[in-house]
Amino acid sequence: MEVLQLLVSGISQGCVYGLIALGFVLIYKATEMVNFAQGDLMMLGAFFAYTYLNLMELHFLVALPLTIFTMAILGAFTERVMIRPMIGEPHFSVLMLTIGLGFILRAAAGAIWGNEPRSLDLPYAGGVIDLGGLIIGYENLVIVIGTAMLCTLLFLFFRFTRLGIAMQAASQNQLAAFYVGIPVKRIYSLVWAISAGISAVAGILVAPVSLIDPLIGFIGIKAFAAAIVGGFGSLPGAIVGGLIIGIVEQFAGLYLPTGFSDVSAYVILLVMLLIRPEGIFATMQQKKV
Amino acid sequence: MAVLELTNIETYYGPVMAIRGVSLEAKEGEISVLLGANGAGKTTVLKTISGAMEPQKGKITFRDQEIQGVDPDQTARMGIAHVPEGREVFPFLTVEENLQMGAFSRGDSEVQQDMEMVYDYFPVLAEKAKQQSAYLSGGQQQMLAIGRALMLRPSMMLLDEPSLGLSPRLVSEIAEIIERVNREQNMTILLVEQNAKMALDIGHYGYVMEVGRIVMEDTCERLKSSQDIQEFYLGVKDEGVRGRRRWKQRKTWR
Numbered sequence: 001m002e003v004l005q006l007l008v009s010g011i012s013q014g015c016v017y018g019l020i021a022l023g024f025v026l027i028y029k030a031t032e033m034v035n036f037a038q039g040d041l042m043m044l045g046a047f048f049a050y051t052y053l054n055l056m057e058l059h060f061l062v063a064l065p066l067t068i069f070t071m072a073i074l075g076a077f078t079e080r081v082m083i084r085p086m087i088g089e090p091h092f093s094v095l096m097l098t099i100g101l102g103f104i105l106r107a108a109a110g111a112i113w114g115n116e117p118r119s120l121d122l123p124y125a126g127g128v129i130d131l132g133g134l135i136i137g138y139e140n141l142v143i144v145i146g147t148a149m150l151c152t153l154l155f156l157f158f159r160f161t162r163l164g165i166a167m168q169a170a171s172q173n174q175l176a177a178f179y180v181g182i183p184v185k186r187i188y189s190l191v192w193a194i195s196a197g198i199s200a201v202a203g204i205l206v207a208p209v210s211l212i213d214p215l216i217g218f219i220g221i222k223a224f225a226a227a228i229v230g231g232f233g234s235l236p237g238a239i240v241g242g243l244i245i246g247i248v249e250q251f252a253g254l255y256l257p258t259g260f261s262d263v264s265a266y267v268i269l270l271v272m273l274l275i276r277p278e279g280i281f282a283t284m285q286q287k288k289v
Numbered sequence: 290m291a292v293l294e295l296t297n298i299e300t301y302y303g304p305v306m307a308i309r310g311v312s313l314e315a316k317e318g319e320i321s322v323l324l325g326a327n328g329a330g331k332t333t334v335l336k337t338i339s340g341a342m343e344p345q346k347g348k349i350t351f352r353d354q355e356i357q358g359v360d361p362d363q364t365a366r367m368g369i370a371h372v373p374e375g376r377e378v379f380p381f382l383t384v385e386e387n388l389q390m391g392a393f394s395r396g397d398s399e400v401q402q403d404m405e406m407v408y409d410y411f412p413v414l415a416e417k418a419k420q421q422s423a424y425l426s427g428g429q430q431q432m433l434a435i436g437r438a439l440m441l442r443p444s445m446m447l448l449d450e451p452s453l454g455l456s457p458r459l460v461s462e463i464a465e466i467i468e469r470v471n472r473e474q475n476m477t478i479l480l481v482e483q484n485a486k487m488a489l490d491i492g493h494y495g496y497v498m499e500v501g502r503i504v505m506e507d508t509c510e511r512l513k514s515s516q517d518i519q520e521f522y523l524g525v526k527d528e529g530v531r532g533r534r535r536w537k538q539r540k541t542w543r
């Protein structure tokens with residue numbers, strides 16, 4: 001039973017890593033850039049949810065879409081003013097820029113919302129279901145269901161809509177996408193919007209489990225490890241990588257000496273890089289330049 | 290009437306000048322041919338037209354609009370379909386999805402109909418409609434790239450070495466299709482080729498490029514009988530400085 005209990009919390013924590021990893025991978029696949037502010041976008045999403053829910057006291061069903069929408073706009077805006085002018089610059093510069101963006105976002109969040117931890121007034125927080133001794137908190141259940149729904153939605157979008165297929169096309173062959181008239185630059189803005197929107201969902205989902213403060217975005221580093229474990233460039237891989245790290249962390253926390261839980265993500269990453277450097281879901285994708 | 294006109298175009302890769310003042314035009318309903326050895330700058334000319342590269346100097350007019358420096362997705366929407374060299378398909382989309390993407394900018398309801406038209410030009414694509422295009426042969430990928438460009442319903446096509454790396458049988462098949470598209474749709478085509486024979490056979494007017502410049506132009510008929518062309522494409526593969534200097538001394542080049 002204890003094992004199951006750990007599995008449940010591991011899965012729910014893993015979903016959160018997976019969602020942030022999804023954001024990393026989406027942007028990477030489309031633009032070949034790594035956005036190191038991905039975790040901080042999640043933090044910002046959580047704070048917007050806090051503002052709409054706790055401070056403005058909007059209804060939960062209004063506040064959540066509004067949070068996602070706000071973050072999507074912010075993501076597209078970031079792409080437009082910070083990233084797009086960097087086209088043609090070395091990838092390293094862009095990477096530094098996103099690290100800098102993370103600093104700015106943390107500082108801004110601290111200035112606006114303060115540094116002490118906040119909790120989100122979600123209607124489902126605190127409840128549990130008891131499955132014959134296996135206790136599952138509503139917040140954990142919601143994380144898993146929310147993640148599954150979001151992934152399904154993304155799958156359908158990329159697989160079946162014209163826009164989704166165009167986004168795949170732009171990521172598979174940028175120049176050819178331009179030549180057929182796909183507005184590639186706007187697609188990039190859209191990718192950032194989706195990616196920031198997913199982070200917002202992650203922020204909302206994780207808020208009831210871990211309180212919100214300007215530094216919660218640092219779990220983005222573990223999510224980054226998850227993305228690599230999954231085979232950077234694979235969307236299902238991002239989720240699977242997240243789950244692996246989430247679950248191992250929980251077990252390491254119980255069965256290994258203190259401190260191991262927090263480094264287990266990097267141990268997994270290291271092991272993965274040694275035995276299968278291309279990640280679990282290696283994409284055979286060779287981008288044409 | 291000239292559909293497309295380049296005037297004194299200069300294009301750089303960083304500090305390297307790849308196009309050194311090129312002027313040429315493509316006439317309505319004609320196949321214009323741009324010949325030249327590897328590295329002459331043919332691809333760069335096409336990229337400058339479609340907007341993948343911006344010229345430092347010069348003017349490009351397409352149907353009375355200046356288009357130098359316009360983004361390639363915009364020139365596509367204006368009706369210029371660029372089929373780049375090297376069979377640039379979307380490898381992990383199916384053949385059908387590739388074709389649908391060709392029509393991405395269109396809002397009309399005749400996409401399905403045009404898909405049938407492409408399958409009529411290239412029956413083999415119909416057979417492979419549901420397959421990922423990464424698994425097509427080189428020739429089939431080239432057909433897909435051309436078919437995808439047709440899905441744009443362009444009024445002009447830029448074809449970059451469509452025959453490159455294909456078997457002689459496929460080369461003549463592609464040549465036939467290019468001719469058919471030109472004839473049946475009155476399509477204006479700018480065809481870049483190293484395969485001079487094929488290009489001059491189907492083209493109307495031709496330009497010869499060397500190290501970033503146009504060094505010769507004439508009707509394809511006359512180019513074909515020009516001794517320089519015959520010699521040049523009959524084995525003079527040496528691209529060394531000496532070879533070039535020799536060519537520059539030829540009177541017929543200018």
Ligand SMILES: Nc1ncnc2c1ncn2[C@@H]1O[C@H](COP(=O)(O)OP(=O)(O)O)[C@@H](O)[C@H]1O
Binds near residue numbers: 325327328329330332
């Ligand atoms: N990406 C690039 N960076 C720098 N120089 C390039 C690049 N692409 C082409 N060139 C140079 O520009 C010249 C013209 O190339 P290109 O237009 O590809 O010739 P062609 O298509 O006739 O073979 C060549 O000398 C080539 O070396």
Ligand SMILES: [Mg+2]
Binds near residue numbers: 331333
């Ligand atoms: Mg070329």
